[in-house]
Amino acid sequence: MAQQGWYADSQNAAMQRWWDGARWTEHVRPAPARHQMAFSPGLAHAPHPASVARPDVSPPPVATFAPSTAPAVGAATGDLEAEHDELLSRVIELRETALLQEVGIYHYRHPLDHSPQYRGRLQVLSQQIDRAAKEGTAVHAAANYTLNGSLTEGRKMLGEWKKLVLRTYNTDAENILRSLKPSNLQAALRRLDQSRAIIAKLGARMELRIDDAFHGLRVQELELTADYLMKVAEEREAERERRARLKEEERVQRELQQKKALLQTERAKLENARAALEAKADAKGVERLLEKLREVDAAIADTERRAANVRAGFVYVISNLGSFGETVIKIGMTRREHWQDRVDELGDASVPFRFDVHAAIYSDDAVRLEGELHRRFADRRLNLVNLRREFFRVTPAEVCEVLMELRGELLDFVELPPAEEWWASEHQRQLAAPPPEET
Numbered sequence: 001m002a003q004q005g006w007y008a009d010s011q012n013a014a015m016q017r018w019w020d021g022a023r024w025t026e027h028v029r030p031a032p033a034r035h036q037m038a039f040s041p042g043l044a045h046a047p048h049p050a051s052v053a054r055p056d057v058s059p060p061p062v063a064t065f066a067p068s069t070a071p072a073v074g075a076a077t078g079d080l081e082a083e084h085d086e087l088l089s090r091v092i093e094l095r096e097t098a099l100l101q102e103v104g105i106y107h108y109r110h111p112l113d114h115s116p117q118y119r120g121r122l123q124v125l126s127q128q129i130d131r132a133a134k135e136g137t138a139v140h141a142a143a144n145y146t147l148n149g150s151l152t153e154g155r156k157m158l159g160e161w162k163k164l165v166l167r168t169y170n171t172d173a174e175n176i177l178r179s180l181k182p183s184n185l186q187a188a189l190r191r192l193d194q195s196r197a198i199i200a201k202l203g204a205r206m207e208l209r210i211d212d213a214f215h216g217l218r219v220q221e222l223e224l225t226a227d228y229l230m231k232v233a234e235e236r237e238a239e240r241e242r243r244a245r246l247k248e249e250e251r252v253q254r255e256l257q258q259k260k261a262l263l264q265t266e267r268a269k270l271e272n273a274r275a276a277l278e279a280k281a282d283a284k285g286v287e288r289l290l291e292k293l294r295e296v297d298a299a300i301a302d303t304e305r306r307a308a309n310v311r312a313g314f315v316y317v318i319s320n321l322g323s324f325g326e327t328v329i330k331i332g333m334t335r336r337e338h339w340q341d342r343v344d345e346l347g348d349a350s351v352p353f354r355f356d357v358h359a360a361i362y363s364d365d366a367v368r369l370e371g372e373l374h375r376r377f378a379d380r381r382l383n384l385v386n387l388r389r390e391f392f393r394v395t396p397a398e399v400c401e402v403l404m405e406l407r408g409e410l411l412d413f414v415e416l417p418p419a420e421e422w423w424a425s426e427h428q429r430q431l432a433a434p435p436p437e438e439t
Contacts, residue, residue: 106182106230109223115235118228125224129217138214139166142207158206165199165208173218177225182233185226189219241388249310252335256307259337260300267296306335313366314339315373317399318346322353322422324391328382329358329399332390333370353425356417358396361407369406376402 004021009028018027112118132138139162147153172195176188192215200209270293277285306312313335319328334342339360347354363369374390377399383389396415403413 108227108230110220110227112227112231115228115231118224118231122221122224122228125217125221129214129221132211132214132217133166133170136162138211139169140207140209140211141203145206158208161203161206161208165203165210169195169199169210173221177222180222180225180229182226182230185222188222188226192218192222249335252313252337253307255337256303260303260307263296263300263303267293267300270296309364310335311365311367312363314360314362315366315370316343316360317358317396317403318343318355319358319396319417320347320351320353320355321417321419322425323351327393327395328391329394329396330355330391331370331373331377331399333366335366353419353421356414356419358399358415358417359403359413361403372406373399373402 004019006016006029007019008031009015009017012028014031015028016031018025110118110121112121141158141162144151145154145158147157173192176191180188196210196215203209270289274286274289274293277289313333315331315333316339318330318332319326320330330346332342332346336342340357343355343357343360361369374387377392377394380392380394381387382391382393396413396417400413400415
């Protein structure tokens with residue numbers, strides 16, 4: 001009886017069908033070109049597929065190869081299946097790696113602190129690669145290869161072939177480097193391994209192959225380059241965030257200076273009015289103006305204190321029902337005098353609806369207050385990689401409870417967001433929806 005395996009399908013020469021050792025199954029696959037056969041493995045005593053699943057199919061012809069070749073064919077198809085499974089696992093691995101890197105998860109092979117350190121390592125590595133190529137240790141070849149009976153001619157030919165092999169391999173490596181991205185590092189390493197394997201296969205007669213140490217240098221080059229590209233991207237993002245913070249700080253300082261100038265102008269007017277009232281001996285008017293002057297002086301002192309204290313500001317708790325749902329909020333901080341301006345900026349064209357404010361609390365140490373809230377809900381973060389994305393899967397009531405604990409009192413807190421744009425949009429969608437069909 002024929003051994004189980006993949007054999008040519010009698011109904012479609014371009015396909016193969018699985019023989020389980022006793023019967024034909026319904027499992028089919030495209031036939032590899034170099035292994036296609038015109039006949040099925042049905043030996044003289046093999047059951048006809050019509051008796052199992054296809055009564056309208058004529059019996060497959062008896063195979064013309066000897067029964068002893070069936071194990072060899074089965075072994076070949078088994079090798080193909082193993083190769084297919086390995087390639088499929090690689091595809092899955094690459095897709096998973098790419099997915100993780102798309103969402104910001106990248107694992108450094110050679111962790112360093114700054115991109116210049118990577119550039120230095122890459123320069124040293126490039127020198128090692130050049131040295132190995134010049135010294136002739138990059139390519140391995142047969143020790144005693146003769147050409148036309150001449151050992152000298154054989155060595156000369158091997159030397160030429162070694163140069164050609166190294167040139168081919170390095171060209172492949174450079175092409176891979178030019179298209180390298182942190183997200184396709186695994187695919188790049190596979191391509192380099194494949195290039196090396198092809199060279200070893202084609203040069204087997206002369207034992208030509210890329211040396212393990214040299215291949216390791218080029219692998220390390222790919223890994224360091226991917227790490228370098230990722231570090232540069234991170235540094236650019238950090239620099240962008242730094243410039244944004246400086247811009248925000250400059251805006252806050254301008255607002256505070258403008259407020260202080262207005263208060264000083266008002267104080268000067270009150271002083272002039274008080275002097276006029278004193279000249280008229282209006283004691284009650286003078287007392288009234290003195291009270292206003294004390295209020296203005298207190299406001300000026302508060303403005304100066306806020307300008308000097310870079311940790312002072314407003315901590316805000318906001319949500320966006322239409323964009324993120326009911327259980328996602330953002331906990332942030334701003335030093336602006338008009339904190340609502342910052343909330344309005346967050347609700348610009350990058351999200352479909354404006355943010356709703358649950359609370360905005362002023363604190364002399366808003367940095368600490370915001371940090372403590374983030375720490376309390378650290379395990380509820382949406383983005384565990386980029387901590388500058390301050391979104392948490394918590395309810396406003398949970399945040400209110402923690403704020404009450406940290407602040408002792410909480411004057412204004414809105415638990416249910418109005419989400420006016422969202423509800424208005426939902427209402428219009430319901431009006432535009434066709435009426436349900438009568439049953």
